[in-house]
Amino acid sequence: MTNSINEKRAIQHLMDLLATPGGSGQEGAVAALVCEKLRAANVPETWMRYDCAPTRIRRALGSAAPKFEVGNLIVKIPASRPGARRMCLAHMDTVPLCRGAQPVRKGNIIRPAGRTGLGADNRVGVAAWVTMIETLMRERLPHPPLTVVFTIAEEIGLYGAKFLRPADIGRPAMAFNIDSGESGRIVIGAIGAQKWEAHIHGRSSHAGVRPEDGISATLIAARAIERAAARGYFGKIAQGRKTGTANAGVIRGGEATNEVTHYVYVRGECRSHDPRFLQVIADEWKRAFEWAARSVRNRQGQSGRVEFCVAGDYPSFRLPEDHPVVRFAMAAAKNVGLKPETRILDGGLDANPLNASGVPTITFGAGQHGAHSLDEHVNIREYLQGCRLALELATAAEPEADA
Numbered sequence: 001m002t003n004s005i006n007e008k009r010a011i012q013h014l015m016d017l018l019a020t021p022g023g024s025g026q027e028g029a030v031a032a033l034v035c036e037k038l039r040a041a042n043v044p045e046t047w048m049r050y051d052c053a054p055t056r057i058r059r060a061l062g063s064a065a066p067k068f069e070v071g072n073l074i075v076k077i078p079a080s081r082p083g084a085r086r087m088c089l090a091h092m093d094t095v096p097l098c099r100g101a102q103p104v105r106k107g108n109i110i111r112p113a114g115r116t117g118l119g120a121d122n123r124v125g126v127a128a129w130v131t132m133i134e135t136l137m138r139e140r141l142p143h144p145p146l147t148v149v150f151t152i153a154e155e156i157g158l159y160g161a162k163f164l165r166p167a168d169i170g171r172p173a174m175a176f177n178i179d180s181g182e183s184g185r186i187v188i189g190a191i192g193a194q195k196w197e198a199h200i201h202g203r204s205s206h207a208g209v210r211p212e213d214g215i216s217a218t219l220i221a222a223r224a225i226e227r228a229a230a231r232g233y234f235g236k237i238a239q240g241r242k243t244g245t246a247n248a249g250v251i252r253g254g255e256a257t258n259e260v261t262h263y264v265y266v267r268g269e270c271r272s273h274d275p276r277f278l279q280v281i282a283d284e285w286k287r288a289f290e291w292a293a294r295s296v297r298n299r300q301g302q303s304g305r306v307e308f309c310v311a312g313d314y315p316s317f318r319l320p321e322d323h324p325v326v327r328f329a330m331a332a333a334k335n336v337g338l339k340p341e342t343r344i345l346d347g348g349l350d351a352n353p354l355n356a357s358g359v360p361t362i363t364f365g366a367g368q369h370g371a372h373s374l375d376e377h378v379n380i381r382e383y384l385q386g387c388r389l390a391l392e393l394a395t396a397a398e399p400e401a402d403a
């Protein structure tokens, strides 16, 4: 019997983790609590360490890099039976809406006490892996070598997973990520995205006395966005059979009404399951800004200028239904009494960069619902199912080699 988790303890781990604050880049207290719980479960100190992801992120992004309290927390558990290494992961950070969250349990449901999110996204995942490790240690269950990674800064761009170093995780044959609702849904594909920034440079001039000398960056921004929309590249995008989405989400600029605006900043994103079409969408936006900058001229015939840059991205992935990791996860879910189904997601996951780096990774849920909203809650029954599935994935025998 491999699914003998201690339910009371599993729920306590979750309540403790939900009550601990930790936004993106501020995962220090959450990581410390995980370490404390693992020490109490007799996990030796030498199995746990933080990686240097923050340093690598700073090197890659320079001054644009977010601040970090800690790196990814990596727990390497030596094998107690032969087998290929497996990796388990869940992100530690929560979205800003969860600031000040206090979990309250009523029967089968956990909700926030006040008007905040709960942070079930993704503390259910963190708590389920803590429960898995504690159960392994207590029951002395046989298992292959395991790497459990508690990642940082997922919500602001999958940074922890993206900057994991292969040498630190020990080349796992497959990986299991917890980060969604129902435990029976096995996510085998997710969309890819590009985030972009446009820096629009115009020319200032007195808006009442000499407007004809100015080049309005606000007019350039307006024309660029309208151009992209008119060509069918704003919001939901469908060009023939190619689909995707795009959004200009942030516009900043201007300080006075009597000054032709000399600088505007626009930030947006595009998404598609098709990597080539994702590039097409990003290129459309770049061209729209460049066209708009050329179209706005002052009396001297000078035009505006745009710097358009990709500010972050992650690739899409799609594992085939008959991929070994998918079949293994589906079988494990059935073993713990679930009726599993495969899913493709329109959001990014830590599984995106992992699949891109060659570690086949599925994602499953552990009872979190209403992520990123005031209605966020945990279904405890589903959470416990997620914990059982987590344990099964870590311990179940390898499938027989295919004939």
Ligand SMILES: [Zn+2]
Pocket: 091, 121, 122, 154, 179
């Ligand atoms: Zn999440």
